[in-house]
Amino acid sequence: MKHVKSITVENLTKIFGNFTAVDNISFDVEQGEIFGFLGANGAGKTTAMKMLCGLLMPTSGTARIAGFDIYKESEKIKRNIGYMSQRFSLYEDLSIIENIDFYAGIYGLEKKEIRNRTNEMLEKLNMKSIKNEMLSSLPLGWKQKLAFSTAIIHKPEIVFLDEPTGGVDPITRRGFWELIYEYAYSGMTIFVTTHYMDEAEYCNRISMMTEGRIAALGTPAKLKSDYNAIDMNEVFIKIAEVKRK
Amino acid sequence: MKKFRVFVWKEFIHIWRDKRTLTILLSMPAILIILFGFAITNEINDAPIGIYDKSKDELTSKITSNIINSGYFKLEEIIKSDDEIIDVFKKGRIKMIIIYESDFESNLTKFNTANIQIISDATDPNVANTLVNYAKSLVNNFIMIEYNISPNFKIDVKMRYNTEMKGSFLFVPGLITILMMLIGAMMTALSLTREHEFGSMEYLLTSPLNSYMIIFAKLIPYLLIALFDIIVILILGTVVFGVIIQGSLLLLMFECLLFIIMSLSLGLLISTVSKSQQVALMISLMGLMLPTILLSDFIFPVSNMPQWLQFITNFIPARWFNTIIKSVMLKGAGIGNIINETLYICGFIVLFLGLSIFNFKERLD
Amino acid sequence: MRNLFIILKKEFTQIFRDKVMSRMIIMMPIVQLLLLAHAATFDIKNISLLIVDNDNSTFSSEFIAKFNGNNYFITHWNYGNQKLAESKLMEGSIDLYIEIPNGFEKNLLTSQESGVHVTVNAIDGAKAGLAMFYSNSVVNELINSFSRNKGYININQKFINIEYSHWFNPELNYTTFMVPGILVLLVSMIGLFLSSMNIVREKEIGTLEQLNVTPIKKSELLLGKLLPFWFIALFELGFGLILAKVFFDIPMEGSLWLLFAISAIYLTVILGIGLFISTITSTQQQAMLFTWFFSVIFILLSGLFTAIENMPYWAQVLTEFNPVKYYMQSTRMIMLKGSAYDDISVFIYKLTAFSIVINSLAILLYRKR
Numbered sequence: 001m002k003h004v005k006s007i008t009v010e011n012l013t014k015i016f017g018n019f020t021a022v023d024n025i026s027f028d029v030e031q032g033e034i035f036g037f038l039g040a041n042g043a044g045k046t047t048a049m050k051m052l053c054g055l056l057m058p059t060s061g062t063a064r065i066a067g068f069d070i071y072k073e074s075e076k077i078k079r080n081i082g083y084m085s086q087r088f089s090l091y092e093d094l095s096i097i098e099n100i101d102f103y104a105g106i107y108g109l110e111k112k113e114i115r116n117r118t119n120e121m122l123e124k125l126n127m128k129s130i131k132n133e134m135l136s137s138l139p140l141g142w143k144q145k146l147a148f149s150t151a152i153i154h155k156p157e158i159v160f161l162d163e164p165t166g167g168v169d170p171i172t173r174r175g176f177w178e179l180i181y182e183y184a185y186s187g188m189t190i191f192v193t194t195h196y197m198d199e200a201e202y203c204n205r206i207s208m209m210t211e212g213r214i215a216a217l218g219t220p221a222k223l224k225s226d227y228n229a230i231d232m233n234e235v236f237i238k239i240a241e242v243k244r245k
Numbered sequence: 246m247k248k249f250r251v252f253v254w255k256e257f258i259h260i261w262r263d264k265r266t267l268t269i270l271l272s273m274p275a276i277l278i279i280l281f282g283f284a285i286t287n288e289i290n291d292a293p294i295g296i297y298d299k300s301k302d303e304l305t306s307k308i309t310s311n312i313i314n315s316g317y318f319k320l321e322e323i324i325k326s327d328d329e330i331i332d333v334f335k336k337g338r339i340k341m342i343i344i345y346e347s348d349f350e351s352n353l354t355k356f357n358t359a360n361i362q363i364i365s366d367a368t369d370p371n372v373a374n375t376l377v378n379y380a381k382s383l384v385n386n387f388i389m390i391e392y393n394i395s396p397n398f399k400i401d402v403k404m405r406y407n408t409e410m411k412g413s414f415l416f417v418p419g420l421i422t423i424l425m426m427l428i429g430a431m432m433t434a435l436s437l438t439r440e441h442e443f444g445s446m447e448y449l450l451t452s453p454l455n456s457y458m459i460i461f462a463k464l465i466p467y468l469l470i471a472l473f474d475i476i477v478i479l480i481l482g483t484v485v486f487g488v489i490i491q492g493s494l495l496l497l498m499f500e501c502l503l504f505i506i507m508s509l510s511l512g513l514l515i516s517t518v519s520k521s522q523q524v525a526l527m528i529s530l531m532g533l534m535l536p537t538i539l540l541s542d543f544i545f546p547v548s549n550m551p552q553w554l555q556f557i558t559n560f561i562p563a564r565w566f567n568t569i570i571k572s573v574m575l576k577g578a579g580i581g582n583i584i585n586e587t588l589y590i591c592g593f594i595v596l597f598l599g600l601s602i603f604n605f606k607e608r609l610d
Numbered sequence: 611m612r613n614l615f616i617i618l619k620k621e622f623t624q625i626f627r628d629k630v631m632s633r634m635i636i637m638m639p640i641v642q643l644l645l646l647a648h649a650a651t652f653d654i655k656n657i658s659l660l661i662v663d664n665d666n667s668t669f670s671s672e673f674i675a676k677f678n679g680n681n682y683f684i685t686h687w688n689y690g691n692q693k694l695a696e697s698k699l700m701e702g703s704i705d706l707y708i709e710i711p712n713g714f715e716k717n718l719l720t721s722q723e724s725g726v727h728v729t730v731n732a733i734d735g736a737k738a739g740l741a742m743f744y745s746n747s748v749v750n751e752l753i754n755s756f757s758r759n760k761g762y763i764n765i766n767q768k769f770i771n772i773e774y775s776h777w778f779n780p781e782l783n784y785t786t787f788m789v790p791g792i793l794v795l796l797v798s799m800i801g802l803f804l805s806s807m808n809i810v811r812e813k814e815i816g817t818l819e820q821l822n823v824t825p826i827k828k829s830e831l832l833l834g835k836l837l838p839f840w841f842i843a844l845f846e847l848g849f850g851l852i853l854a855k856v857f858f859d860i861p862m863e864g865s866l867w868l869l870f871a872i873s874a875i876y877l878t879v880i881l882g883i884g885l886f887i888s889t890i891t892s893t894q895q896q897a898m899l900f901t902w903f904f905s906v907i908f909i910l911l912s913g914l915f916t917a918i919e920n921m922p923y924w925a926q927v928l929t930e931f932n933p934v935k936y937y938m939q940s941t942r943m944i945m946l947k948g949s950a951y952d953d954i955s956v957f958i959y960k961l962t963a964f965s966i967v968i969n970s971l972a973i974l975l976y977r978k979r
Contacts (some may be wrong), residue, residue: 083823090817094627265896284928285916368946404738436895439893521631526894544915546734
């Protein structure tokens with residue numbers, strides 16, 4: 001199978017005033033890959049992701065998402081990506097089905113198509129019987145699965161997840177990652193930021209960010225052997241120590 | 246107690262960070278008092294009028310210039326025909342038209358009487374009424390002086406408590422009430438509802454601090470801002486507008502403090518019944534703002550209202566506060582004179598706090 | 611177009627889902643109109659008057675009877691107890707007292723100089739002024755007819771007869787003036803507060819960011835968010851006009867279409883201001899405060915209850931930038947005077963200009979984020 005690049009980033013930089021949030025980063029992500037973006041809070045993960053989604057204009061550098069240029073073709077990019085942020089993004093005062101209808105409608109899906117996909121999705125999530133419930137009555141873990149499924153209702157090529165599992169218990173997190181795997185297997189590229197080091201193990205490749213730069217990039221196994229560590233947590237600590245020296 | 250201090254400090258930092266909000270909250274009293282004090286006035290000056298002089302003699306031009314020189318009126322339009330009158334009014338600028346009959350002066354000489362007709366734009370009835378009366382008395386005075394007629398009957402009028410009839414005596418207490426409604430009730434209601442809406446209230450309530458202490462801590466910064474605003478209003482009112490505080494300053498501040506506490510309790514109560522900030526806003530804004538302004542004796546005297554509405558004003562705390570503050574500031578009343586009103590305010594505090602605690606418990610269960 | 615429809619559907623669902631909210635949006639302004647129109651009155655009735663009679667003569671009882679028969683006054687009297695009058699004035703149970711001096715009738719009959727003393731509680735300057743005016747005119751009338759009956763008026767005295775008529779509101783009904791004003795106020799506040807809170811609300815809960823990564827156009831999003839409030843405000847206006855007719859018998863002299871046309875334009879200004887506030891704030895509390903601040907200033911400088919012509923020059927200049935003023939004036943002119951398009955065209959141009967400026971500014975700021 002031919003490897004297709006979903007994301008290519010070259011020398012991407014974002015400066016706020018005199019603070020450099022993202023400092024000249026470059027990397028590629030291949031189609032169907034689960035690419036993890038790791039780092040401490042404030043390392044520049046969210047800023048980088050926002051630039052890739054077209055929410056923020058970069059200061060300099062180039063990037064192509066799903067083959068489209070982030071400067072000139074941001075509208076086309078928006079049609080081909082899904083996005084789920086660390087803050088919960090569905091409406092609490094709408095029902096499950098109303099939320100799905102709304103987002104599917106925005107992506108311009110046909111009525112029949114919306115119905116098919118909604119059915120398929122509710123079945124998968126086991127929420128068919130409660131589709132008219134208000135979102136506010138659901139437990140957090142369910143909401144998050146629903147938010148993820150809604151973010152990809154238009155079957156985008158790439159989905160960006162910004163700390164998707166913040167504040168969720170380990171079992172729910174595990175269930176959430178199973179869902180991610182399922183979609184990655186079907187060819188969707190997953191770009192995920194997290195600061196849970198154990199989640200890094202679920203990714204195909206990861207990049208470690210510190211102070212706006214990519215400090216290390218590779219498969220979890222490679223990083224562990226490079227830094228002679230037993231788990232990703234140790235890798236992270238060692239990178240931080242190197243930095244300090 | 247130390248934990249409590251830490252918590253209060255956190256709330257302060259919260260408000261301090263938000264410079265724009267703070268700026269508005271602190272500068273509001275100054276801006277509003279200047280607007281009220283200088284711009285909002287019922288005194289007539291330079292009201293635009295039209296003159297329709299069918300006679301055009303020496304006497305009519307004398308009367309006209311006498312009217313214009315009074316400072317109350319400004320001649321904006323010379324009207325030349327009957328048809329013009331309605332058009333001029335429909336354009337909206339002209340408030341009143343004075344019409345002299347033809348042969349005005351000769352009629353007065355021949356028959357000792359002459360006619361003037363005044364037409365007013367009474368869409369604003371008070372302005373119309375006042376303008377007509379001013380014009381009437383200007384004309385009468387002019388004639389009396391011109392023909393040396395002096396009455397031997399005098400009405401001697403004393404304006405008690407507010408000799409110069411300044412508006413500031415009204416708007417200082419009025420402003421205090423509406424600002425307290427804003428800061429006390431609305432701001433606190435929204436700030437507390439926000440915590441509920443984002444679920445952070447439950448989180449706070451599980452902390453080792455007593456839940457009443459937490460709410461109390463959230464109210465303290467608003468209490469201080471409110472107090473600051475009242476002091477600014479009082480200082481500006483005294484220094485710029487010459488309001489003299491007749492009664493005891495201590496009593497005045499005590500009553501103000503009581504009213505702030507009442508507003509804060511009201512804000513708390515609103516937050517316990519609102520699911521979202523939008524609902525809290527609708528209740529405090531639509532439900533409180535206009536009724537507070539209109540039913541509290543601030544602009545419109547309660548005694549003019551229909552009986553059933555006067556009864557309703559009993560449930561508006563600001564109405565009692567308005568009476569208190571006017572009595573203390575302007576009449577020099579002591580606590581004895583206003584004990585009833587003070588008890589009403591205390592009653593509201595107890596009622597609002599009681600209901601809040603009841604709702605709050607229900608919500609957490 | 612389809613996207614716009616989807617957003618509209620969602621917005622309306624959200625507004626009407628919340629029963630408390632939707633009921634308040636519809637009911638509050640109506641209740642307030644009905645309630646407050648009665649409150650907002652400067653018609654001075656029921657002036658509480660005490661007459662202190664030190665003369666106790668035939669004429670002084672005639673004097674008291676004259677006031678007793680007057681609709682404006684609730685009259686009490688006593689003989690010679692000025693102290694009591696003073697303390698009643700202090701506690702606020704009377705608005706003014708008139709003191710008839712000893713020898714009042716005798717002095718009048720012998721043409722000596724005489725008079726009465728009027729003491730008014732002047733804390734409320736406007737009310738005091740009117741109370742004084744009414745009482746003085748009753749007194750003057752009484753003295754004149756007394757003098758004329760006794761033949762003291764000189765037949766040869768020059769006299770100017772002044773007749774007056776109040777147009778557009780001949781009975782000087784204050785409600786007729788205030789109801790259109792309050793209606794304007796309620797429509798403005800509904801539009802302004804709902805729109806300024808709405809977008810900032812999505813910002814606060816984080817859904818706005820989600821919408822920004824969807825292919826939805828900004829123009830569609832903003833239009834979809836503002837249109838519902840435009841409709842709601844116009845609906846309130848229509849409902850309010852019906853109530854004004856039914857309950858207060860407020861005339862509609864001019865064209866209803868003209869009123870709705872100018873309202874439609876005016877509301878774009880108001881929603882633009884709401885959008886502007888939304889873009890420069892990050893929490894609903896902030897938005898509420900900003901909106902409150904602006905609306906209080908707008909209301910004070912709108913001529914709702916104090917005529918703009920009476921304001922000092924600098925304040926009049928400020929009112930030139932107040933859209934509420936133009937709308938307030940045109941509404942009253944259309945409803946009460948039957949002013950036509952030509953009479954208010956200047957207001958329409960100005961409102962249109964405001965709308966363009968504030969909306970462009972808001973959209974520019976919104977784009978910049």
